[in-house]
Amino acid sequence: MTTIVIVGGGYAGLRAARKLASARTGAHVILVNENPYHYQSTQLHQLAAGTKEAVDIAFPITDALPRGVECVIDRVERIDRAKKRVELANRKPIAYDYLLNALGFESESYGIEGVEANSLPLVNVQTALAVRQHVEEMLGRYHSSQDARDLSIVVCGAGFTSIEYMGELVHQLPKLAKLYRFPVDSVKISCIEAADKILPMFDPKLADWAKSYLVKHGVNFYTSTPITAIQPNRVISKDRVFEAHSIIWTTGVKGSAVIPASGYESKRNRVLVQDDLSVKGNPEEFLIGDVSAVTDPQSGRLYPTTAQISIAQADCAASNVAARLAGRPSQKFAFKGLGTVCSLGPFSGVAQINVMGQWKLKGLKVGAVKKIVNDRSVLELADVKTMLESN
Numbered sequence: 504m505t506t507i508v509i510v511g512g513g514y515a516g517l518r519a520a521r522k523l524a525s526a527r528t529g530a531h532v533i534l535v536n537e538n539p540y541h542y543q544s545t546q547l548h549q550l551a552a553g554t555k556e557a558v559d560i561a562f563p564i565t566d567a568l569p570r571g572v573e574c575v576i577d578r579v580e581r582i583d584r585a586k587k588r589v590e591l592a593n594r595k596p597i598a599y600d601y602l603l604n605a606l607g608f609e610s611e612s613y614g615i616e617g618v619e620a621n622s623l624p625l626v627n628v629q630t631a632l633a634v635r636q637h638v639e640e641m642l643g644r645y646h647s648s649q650d651a652r653d654l655s656i657v658v659c660g661a662g663f664t665s666i667e668y669m670g671e672l673v674h675q676l677p678k679l680a681k682l683y684r685f686p687v688d689s690v691k692i693s694c695i696e697a698a699d700k701i702l703p704m705f706d707p708k709l710a711d712w713a714k715s716y717l718v719k720h721g722v723n724f725y726t727s728t729p730i731t732a733i734q735p736n737r738v739i740s741k742d743r744v745f746e747a748h749s750i751i752w753t754t755g756v757k758g759s760a761v762i763p764a765s766g767y768e769s770k771r772n773r774v775l776v777q778d779d780l781s782v783k784g785n786p787e788e789f790l791i792g793d794v795s796a797v798t799d800p801q802s803g804r805l806y807p808t809t810a811q812i813s814i815a816q817a818d819c820a821a822s823n824v825a826a827r828l829a830g831r832p833s834q835k836f837a838f839k840g841l842g843t844v845c846s847l848g849p850f851s852g853v854a855q856i857n858v859m860g861q862w863k864l865k866g867l868k869v870g871a872v873k874k875i876v877n878d879r880s881v882l883e884l885a886d887v888k889t890m891l892e893s894n
């Protein structure tokens with residue numbers, strides 16, 4: 504019997520499992536994931552700020568997997584591509600005829616000195632919980648320490664994760680101030696960004712609106728300020744040093760470390776795949792989600808890494824595997840984004856929507872849009888019950 508192995512249970516992997524099950528290929532489908540749960544990575548900022556709990560943004564993988572898909576919970580260490588098998592941390596390797604690699608992303612330090620040792624990444628459930636615990640511990644300590652650095656938080660980078668985290672944090676701060684008895688007006692949040700603007704993927708007017716929203720809520724922005732090193736409790740740029748007891752590293756991501764460990768040629772652990780999402784020279788391998796890099800034929804540039812694209816890639820790769828098994832030709836990946844939403848706390852945000860025209864939204868209505876987007880992505884991966892439970 505043909506075996507199709509999907510590695511990774513994020514947006515791309517989970518969606519691919521569902522699509523392959525509904526394609527009724529007759530193959531044995533196995534999904535391997537490190538954790539027994541899937542988490543909505545687009546909601547990690549809420550977990551980090553304490554406005555949501557892990558159970559609100561995650562659900563058991565087995566609840567979402569269709570009948571007939573085998574689930575293996577283990578850590579993928581490496582793909583032995585010559586022997587066509589997936590090597591695991593705790594079990595025997597699993598042999599495959601087709602592989603869908605959806606191992607997702609990790610924090611990117613760009614080799615900057617001291618990042619791993621002295622700052623906190625925000626890339627999965629564990630790291631988001633660690634951010635929450637650390638920031639609350641520092642804020643709570645101020646009452647007895649009276650050390651201003653306990654109230655100083657530096658957020659590195661001004662991309663999606665950073666902006667959404669700060670939006671959530673400024674919403675939560677008054678509640679935390681009451682609980683831990685610190686003066687909320689003395690909290691110093693500094694956002695340090697290498698580029699000359701924040702949220703570069705957004706319309707400049709929307710990005711400016713998001714910036715002024717956060718400034719109004721006490722955030723200080725330092726743009727055109729590349730970080731060159733992180734020392735204990737200090738963020739170093741060319742001509743400034745920022746002192747803080749909480750340093751959050753949100754300057755971008757790279758693909759899984761399994762990519763270089765498996766001998767793929769890659770850039771930031773993302774492999775340039777062919778237009779049907781398979782790997783050149785290895786037609787049995789498909790890469791989807793953040794481990795893949797796909798050229799947008801219209802712009803000639805790489806598609807960005809988003810949950811929406813991961814889900815679309817999963818649909819394409821799953822139907823291409825089914826086509827191969829049925830002796831049909833594979834399809835090219837094509838994607839038209841529905842838009843982008845960046846939340847600013849639970850109720851506000853900025854959004855560019857491409858549904859029935861182009862819409863640029865800001866303020867309270869974006870909270871409702873974000874909820875629709877989150878609900879929709881749970882529906883695409885699981886079912887109505889899971890969607891209702893994850894609210």
Ligand code: NAD
Binds near residue numbers: 731
């Ligand atoms: P990002 O690439 O969106 O932003 C990182 C920012 O850090 C950039 O603005 C970059 O200029 C800056 N930076 C990099 N190196 C720096 C340095 N040395 N000093 C100072 N600034 C530096 O990355 P992210 O926010 O981590 O998001 C990761 C991925 O996940 C992105 O592809 C993003 O689109 C996606 N994401 C999407 C959503 C959403 O759709 N709502 C939410 C979160 C993340």
